[in-house]
Amino acid sequence: MDQTIQQLEVWCAGEDWCPVTATATLIGKKWHTVVLHRLLAEGPLGFNALQDEIGGISSKVLSDVLEDLEEKRLINREIVNEKPVRVEYSLTELGASLESVILEMAEWGQEHLTAAEKDGSIA
Amino acid sequence: MDQTIQQLEVWCAGEDWCPVTATATLIGKKWHTVVLHRLLAEGPLGFNALQDEIGGISSKVLSDVLEDLEEKRLINREIVNEKPVRVEYSLTELGASLESVILEMAEWGQEHLTAAEKDGSIA
DNA sequence: GCCATATAGTTACCTACCGTTACTAGGTTA
């Protein structure tokens, strides 16, 4: 505990950039994280499949998020020449390396938010 | 690797809520994460101290973020009766429990963004 | 009293992002 907090201090002390700020700038948006999570968990997915998996995201917002994630080199967009021409979204190596972060968020949510979400005390 | 991905699948399969979505809804905003990080690393801080520590955040946005984090019960706002009346922001137990997530983000940023940020290839 | 400084914000304003609904567009199947 003290060890890790020490680490956090060292990383940001007197620096003009901070790894947390940088990471938060990159993936610090609700849908970005969720999209990465689904691609991690379910593997490469098409546009509609991804939208169905996520649930509650509109095609416009998903389209925007995918474009942004591609720009940031976290996902690949590949056009597959099959019967109905599909598009397959998958994680880049950089994107896949975020697994530890996503997993930590998943564990934290599981531990701390289950009950709260269900009775609505944290909205 | 396979183990952890298996976990991610199990947690979200067929559920109407997902711990990642829930967590991302709670802290999936750039400044929220950064504020929590500074409070973790530097301990309780006043308004101006926090603003200075973060750098690049306006007082209006910081004010909004602090209000939101307090509503979500991740931080405490305590008025300290000293010479100039101060306000001290600190983490709640729930907020402090996010250390593992923040730490993971810090480690990831340190490993994957340092070079990229410096040469601007990820903006 | 008057001014400067330090505390912690607020107000007005603008822009950019989020979200909803509807619609587009190419190709396949019946």
Next chain:
DNA sequence: TAACCTAGTAACGGTAGGTAACTATATGGC
């Protein structure tokens, strides 16, 4: 031809994020 699959885009409105200036309260110095 029409229905249905794929993957989006267009138009529009509301909310959040961001900037710059300003408020408010209290302390200490002149």
